[in-house]
Amino acid sequence: MKMNNFERIQNPKLRHRVVTAEQAASWIEDGMTLGLSGFTRAGDVKAVPTALVKRAQHEKFKVNVFTGASLGSDIDKLFAEAGILRKRLPFQADATMRKRINEGEFLFVDQHLSHTAEYIRNRVLEPIDFAIVEAITITGEGMIIPTTSVGNSLVFAQHAQEIIVEINTAQPLALEGVHDLYEVGQQGERNPIPITKPEDRIGVKGIQVDVDKIKGIVFTHQLDSPSTIVPPDKTTQTMAKHLIHFFRAEIAAGRLTESLAPLQSGIGSVANAVFHGFLESEFSHLKVYSEVLQDAVFDLIDAGKVSFASCCSMTLSDAKMKQVFAHFEKYREKLVLRPQEISNHPEIIRRLGLISINTALEVDLYGNVNSTHVLGTNMMNGIGGSGDFARHSRLAIFVTKSIAKEGNISSVVPFVSHVDHTEHDVDIIVTEQGYADLRGLAPRERVALIIEKCAHPLYREKLWDYYKEALKGGGQTPHVLEKAFSWHSNFKKYGTMNPTVSAD
Amino acid sequence: MKMNNFERIQNPKLRHRVVTAEQAASWIEDGMTLGLSGFTRAGDVKAVPTALVKRAQHEKFKVNVFTGASLGSDIDKLFAEAGILRKRLPFQADATMRKRINEGEFLFVDQHLSHTAEYIRNRVLEPIDFAIVEAITITGEGMIIPTTSVGNSLVFAQHAQEIIVEINTAQPLALEGVHDLYEVGQQGERNPIPITKPEDRIGVKGIQVDVDKIKGIVFTHQLDSPSTIVPPDKTTQTMAKHLIHFFRAEIAAGRLTESLAPLQSGIGSVANAVFHGFLESEFSHLKVYSEVLQDAVFDLIDAGKVSFASCCSMTLSDAKMKQVFAHFEKYREKLVLRPQEISNHPEIIRRLGLISINTALEVDLYGNVNSTHVLGTNMMNGIGGSGDFARHSRLAIFVTKSIAKEGNISSVVPFVSHVDHTEHDVDIIVTEQGYADLRGLAPRERVALIIEKCAHPLYREKLWDYYKEALKGGGQTPHVLEKAFSWHSNFKKYGTMNPTVSAD
């Protein structure tokens, strides 16, 4: 299917609303709140944000920017550098933005990705002045057909004063029909969400809006930024092997079958590598119910291992994007793109009994997980969907390398310097050393497993030392509070958690 | 309705299975796992556990004890003293048991109360040898009609090898028809739970079991232990006033109406006092969707303020129990008792958009909450349902007095010594000083509110000192890790968090 630009706006009334990105950006005023499409570098609006950043060269203003998750096309970097942000939520993953957040230049609200829509619906957050969303087309009835992500676009468009649409002609028209837009409605007046299988379609193919709210339409022609994940290496492959070993043990115990349970996997290289591990496994008829689909899921579809994948965004490498979009008919029937509220909804995650795999920065002796804060203070990316999944999954798995920074950091510490996931929400921890199955265990039972199966040999003895000292004080969760963060202090002072000089 | 004992067993086949508590207890073997009815001192089995404890006087054995939540009738105390426990889960609230847990005498697994049933269904926990459940009757079809709580009795009975029923003739027969037993089924094969209003009935009136699994029936005649809550005092009344002020502000902002949203309130005196506060308020047509109903809910029903209350247990004071059971026809149509998996289910909590009110031991500058661990190590009661509710409610409210132990402990600390609820799950914090509305705020925005509105004046300056020092290091969540737990260390060393001698 080919269309000229004009044909992509099927509602004649809307055709005269085409403007330049600069015109659209000029409508945005100091103090406004923008709701942008975009989730993990996919389906983000590209032109209007770029034009807005340009305005900042000769104008002083600040805006709140709400999105699905992280943006691509360097938009988050440009926003941060331009100094035009007052508040950013609910997730980001850009090095420059991260730096500015940690310097306190603007506010970052780190939210569970399923929560943002509820806060908007309940009018707790700043009201949205402009929803700015990327589309492949606008239908005759004024339905906006999203591109490679859905994110929070539905709730933004419904609750915004006005809407700007970026029609991106570089995004494949073949995506039409892949989305499934479902509005849950107000709490207290809502029905059950009728998904009982990852492949269930429950909504409509686009974002239905009042066409009078569409103030402008901008044309762009620019692919999503390719994903930045690095290919699996020896360490991540070893982690994948441990995980597969765990799944085999579950099958042997009669708790899983070879099609496992619908899978979710978080962002990042480790998570992608773990999925890659399934390629060489005996598991088949797998289904995915996740947020982001990375390359590995498409490899698994190609290999006939994954029969269906539900997501709210597709974030692919350059090569994979070309391949997938060149043969999209092969994937169409095996994919659905949903709002992040649905992909991450507790109701569905619990009902389907997902196996979720997310990444930790550090874990502690008792299985608490830090996924966001380096040394307890500096934001990395945000909690993202990891909390939505870990709390409600049938199996909440966290993966992390046992050490970071050439061994100067142990990812297993006495007390995590920030808690994103409590021991109640962490079932399995996997490192390249092995895995610890923590289900049904009391805190004291968890310690030996975590040290012996997950920690790096470099740090095992030291972890035992801490625990033995803590045990003298007793308790359900023994700790020496005075030394709980001494490893982190050591790293700050000496550049390593494993100093020859003592930090005390 | 009066019945003789014999008539309470309506299935003739079962009538010859009546045994003494001692006989039933004699079936329990070393190493077995028991699933007992009982939730917050209500509807617990009384005779068989007591007989089992007696056996321990001249026999050595250990068992795992799983329940709904805490037990009454001093059973948890007796278990702990008898030294017959290997593992106890998912909640307790007894001083002696707490002490033994913290001494490491047996294992305590602290779980979200909605999670235990899933772990049993997925065969992750030790298999249940005996389910021992309290009942008012057993119907002709072998349906066990529970008493004042449902807890985990359904999942225990379904998955146990064998069942022992305690028919308690002191529990009112009028309870028949008040329960609503619904089995969600296996994850992945399950339908939506069809509750859209607190009053919806979706199941059957009792626990349907294979009658052949009922090995024995024991008669008892003993009321539940009365609740131990203390009546509202000046401080808790002030907290209630702040909360009511907050609700009024929400109504003024158009975010709530005078019937608010279905209410949940946690255990304890503070939570009960807060509910009491509604008595003198203008709010009406309130509904409750909670775990435990304490006295205050019945006072609110009497006052015509609460029109319906859904729960999984009723834990009343002596006087209130007498009054309620003497006029039970007044309350029947306004009550439903559900399994704790349903009362605490994320799906329902999120759908109904509850207002949840739970108690914190301590909160920190950024809104993280510790509800379980004194000084980060010693178990108090357990997380209970607070995580189920806080994560999914429309409004997650935590209440705590600003100080404890005559002011030697500040309930607002730089860094909570244990995290049960992360800043993502905490909307409002209320102390007798005021309330902090944290919704949509970044960590740095939360600090001033929490210090100025919630902390005790005795500690405000010190909190500011910590924060100002932390700010020098920057970060999304500024901290001085070396001093993060210094307040707790001070308390341990000097008996106060506010020493004249410095602890550094």
Ligand SMILES: CC(C)(COP(=O)(O)OP(=O)(O)OC[C@H]1O[C@@H](n2cnc3c(N)ncnc32)[C@H](O)[C@@H]1OP(=O)(O)O)[C@@H](O)C(=O)NCCC(=O)NCCS
């Ligand atoms: C945790 C997370 C940052 C890991 O990302 P990743 O790319 O898989 O992991 P890496 O091992 O490459 O680590 C990333 C960086 O953190 C550093 N790091 C890892 N562990 C660390 C620790 N304990 N302390 C400090 N730094 C650490 C690494 O050295 C690396 O640094 P670099 O970028 O300077 O090389 C990422 O998964 C995340 O943001 N998770 C939270 C959100 C989430 O889970 N979402 C899931 C649903 S989308």
Ligand SMILES: CC(C)(COP(=O)(O)OP(=O)(O)OC[C@H]1O[C@@H](n2cnc3c(N)ncnc32)[C@H](O)[C@@H]1OP(=O)(O)O)[C@@H](O)C(=O)NCCC(=O)NCCS
């Ligand atoms: C947190 C919890 C223990 C508070 O109970 P409560 O009876 O309302 O609170 P109180 O203020 O009376 O405090 C209880 C005790 O803790 C002590 N305490 C309070 N704050 C403390 C702190 N920060 N550090 C140490 N001790 C503290 C009090 O002094 C009191 O001690 P005492 O028993 O020796 O007098 C209780 O609500 C709980 O167990 N919550 C977790 C489970 C839950 O929330 N369930 C909700 C759904 S059921």
